[in-house]
Amino acid sequence: MAIWQWGLLLLVIVWALQSLGVWLQMRHYSDVFRGVTDQYKDGYVGAGNFRGRLAKGTIALVVVTPDLVVRRLMVMTGRSVFTKFKRHEEFEGVPLDRLRSNPAIMGEGEPGVAEAVKRAIEQIDKTRAEPGKKPGLAGLNVARA
Template identity: 75%
Template sequence: MAIWQWAMLALAGVWALQSLGVWLQMRHYADVFKGVTEKYQDGFVGAGNFRGRFAKGTIALLVVTPDMVVRRVMTMSGRSVFTKFKRHEQFEGASLDKIRSNPAILGEGEPGVAEAVRKAVEQIDKARREPGRGPGLSGLKTLNA
């Protein structure tokens, strides 16, 4: 085989490995999100992300009670598909306003974390403002409805 054929074969192999890694990371995200929504039926869940071109990408999950007390804060930050969620227990039990006023306290100098947390808080605020949408999964439409 010619050198260009070996190069194309190597490129296809690397692409297949990347696709497998992305699939595994998406499955991990879906499992964590499903676990959080099943464990906490009341309240609100917000998910935010930050996509950095050359910086680390970040995903933040925030779970709050109906009276806006933080139940769970998790962030996933990194460049690798092997990155996992990290729980921030020190912020659990705090009010959402504390995190809303300073989302950078979670990131400690990482602007991507602060931006992802800010977007998660915005998503929670938007869900609270929607008419007819209560806490939890009550606002979801089912297939039978």
Template identity: 50%
Template structure:
């Protein structure tokens, strides 16, 4: 077999492995989100991400109760598709405002960026939920 044929086969194998790994990671993401939606029917969910140039990527899921208390904070970070979400239980039960003001201690630039994006998403959802619906005549008359 010639060298270019071997290279082409190797490229196909690596591509197939990446596709399988991506599928496994997306399956894990769907399982985590499904667990969150089954566990809590009220409140707000925000997902944020940050990509490092050469460093590890971060995906963060933040679940907040209607009164602004953190119910769950989970982080997936790494350079491979084998990364899994890890809950950060030390933040559970704290007010969202405290997390917004303090973020993660130290040089957690990727985590803090992902956290700020998740909080922005929650803020947008909360403001839409509290805004009156002009198409609903009961609210418009009130």
């Protein structure tokens, strides 16, 4: 085999490994999101992200009650496809307005965390502003961008 064929084979193997890693991470995200929506049948959930070119990427999930008290706040930060969500229990039971007024309390050293939380809160606000969207028997109102 010529050297260019070995290079091409190596490129295909690396691409396949990357695709597998992305699939695993998306499956983890879907499992966590499904678990949250199955556990809480009322209220709102917002998902925010921050993509850094050289900085770590961040995804935040914020689940609130119908009266806007944080039920669950989970953040996934990292550069690898093997990163997992971490639950931040210290913010559970806090009014959403406190996070809205100062999202930086989440990521004191990491601006990506604050930005992801801010975007998740914006999704919740956008969903709440839509006419006909009320929490309750219809299940969890998933905030979408």
